[in-house]
Amino acid sequence: MDFLFAKIITTAVAIIFIVGFWQKIKEMETFQISLEAYELIPTPGLKYSAYAIVLAEGVAATLLLMERTLLLGAILGSTLLSIVTLAVVINLLRGNTDIGCGCGGIEDEQPISWALVTRNLILITGLTSVFFAGSSRILAPLDFFTLAAGSITFYGLYVLSSQLITNLPRLRAIK
Numbered sequence: 001m002d003f004l005f006a007k008i009i010t011t012a013v014a015i016i017f018i019v020g021f022w023q024k025i026k027e028m029e030t031f032q033i034s035l036e037a038y039e040l041i042p043t044p045g046l047k048y049s050a051y052a053i054v055l056a057e058g059v060a061a062t063l064l065l066m067e068r069t070l071l072l073g074a075i076l077g078s079t080l081l082s083i084v085t086l087a088v089v090i091n092l093l094r095g096n097t098d099i100g101c102g103c104g105g106i107e108d109e110q111p112i113s114w115a116l117v118t119r120n121l122i123l124i125t126g127l128t129s130v131f132f133a134g135s136s137r138i139l140a141p142l143d144f145f146t147l148a149a150g151s152i153t154f155y156g157l158y159v160l161s162s163q164l165i166t167n168l169p170r171l172r173a174i175k
Helices: 003-026 028-037 043-065 067-094 105-109 114-127 141-174
Strands: none
Touching: 003 028, 003 043, 003 067, 003 114, 003 141, 028 043, 043 067, 067 114, 114 141
16 A cells, blocks of 8 residues: 555544544533543543543644654554544443534534444544555655645545534434
């Protein structure tokens, strides 16, 4: 697999993490309430856990944007996504589906669902593309255009999927 393809995906995921990081920082109390609704973290550790998750998201985004730390960023990002996806799965299996995903911002309107789990698994799979990418190479001018266009397109697909997941309960209610 070409290094550029892996770089497109990791850059898009870095954008996702940056947006999520920023939204959670702006609305930390809301994020803590979302985290509490999962009922997985004891109340005394909730505040620290919220800050740790946000910090990990910011660090993963930063690492994913630099070529020297791309692999470490992919590992941290995959781990973070795996942990939050596991939290969603646990609550889905408990039948606790009336909680927001805790993604931050307008995405907080997303109720947890198997569609959210699927989307996160696609992101995790995308991050693991770094492990199969060829060695890094010097990017040509056209590669930078491809990187920018591809990353924006991938991010756009993420936003679209988030909106579809948000609208899914409304669409089901119409039937």
